[in-house]
Amino acid sequence: MYDNRLGIKGNFYAGKFGIERYLYTLHRISGLGLIIYLLLHIVVTSFRLGGPDAWAKAMGTVDSPIFKFGEFLVVVAGVFHGLNGLRLILTEFGYFIGKPERQEYPYKYSTLKQRPLMYFLMILALVGIVISVYDIYLA
Amino acid sequence: MSESKLWFLFIVAALILLVFLGIHLGYMHLDNILGVNDPLDYNNVKTRGQDTFWLVSYLILLVAALYHGMYGLRTILLEYFPQNLKFINGLIGIIGFLALVLGSYVVIYSYIGG
Numbered sequence: 595m596y597d598n599r600l601g602i603k604g605n606f607y608a609g610k611f612g613i614e615r616y617l618y619t620l621h622r623i624s625g626l627g628l629i630i631y632l633l634l635h636i637v638v639t640s641f642r643l644g645g646p647d648a649w650a651k652a653m654g655t656v657d658s659p660i661f662k663f664g665e666f667l668v669v670v671a672g673v674f675h676g677l678n679g680l681r682l683i684l685t686e687f688g689y690f691i692g693k694p695e696r697q698e699y700p701y702k703y704s705t706l707k708q709r710p711l712m713y714f715l716m717i718l719a720l721v722g723i724v725i726s727v728y729d730i731y732l733a
Numbered sequence: 734m735s736e737s738k739l740w741f742l743f744i745v746a747a748l749i750l751l752v753f754l755g756i757h758l759g760y761m762h763l764d765n766i767l768g769v770n771d772p773l774d775y776n777n778v779k780t781r782g783q784d785t786f787w788l789v790s791y792l793i794l795l796v797a798a799l800y801h802g803m804y805g806l807r808t809i810l811l812e813y814f815p816q817n818l819k820f821i822n823g824l825i826g827i828i829g830f831l832a833l834v835l836g837s838y839v840v841i842y843s844y845i846g847g
Contacts, residue, residue, distance in 0.1 A: 622809065629802035636836045643839060646775045653773055669762050672754060679747055726762055733765035
């Protein structure tokens with residue numbers, strides 16, 4: 595048991611922590627969105643059992659600009675969460691943070707060492723999001 | 734199971750999701766670019782449901798996504814309500830179990846010709 599001093603507020607003000615702290619907040623928000631979507635998705639797709647009419651009715655209910663935008667947000671959340679999560683797993687298991695070394699000034703801590711990977715994956719996420727904008731709204 | 738084993742399964746599920754959710758999201762949302770014929774049309778949904786590749790991938794997705802998602806939700810809830818461990822475990826377990834039963838029933842029923 596521990597004292598969660600900042601509570602929910604701690605997610606939105608990272609003080610002198612780096613950009614990774616905000617990625618953590620986004621990771622959490624996108625994760626919450628995805629699990630809520632997953633549960634709805636399982637229920638909505640189960641209408642498939644009712645045959646073509648029930649399916650058409652269910653798909654008609656979610657066929658509006660708001661739901662389409664929601665679907666787009668799910669793709670954005672999925673792409674971001676997946677690529678940022680890949681970074682978390684890689685750094686968790688010691689990749690892209692260098693070998694342990696004697697600390698000498700100026701200090702190079704692991705957050706700095708993983709930053710190129712972070713930029714690379716976030717650019718990749720952006721590319722994925724642009725491609726999905728193209729497919730969902732423009733193609 | 735120990736917390737560290739539960740956490741390790743959460744990471745394994747994440748890696749599985751990277752592959753299978755990638756396929757699933759790509760197929761469903763890049764349909765125009767990839768030239769997939771309306772993935773939400775009933776007949777296409779039905780054809781996919783009777784395909785062994787999709788059956789297996791749906792079941793893998795269902796288990797991995799529900800485990801990963803519900804474990805993550807549990808972590809968040811426990812962070813804000815650390816004193817409610819038993820209640821949160823029960824809630825997460827029941828919701829996850831019901832979703833797993835409904836999801837696998839739909840997928841398997843679709844495969845055998847529903």
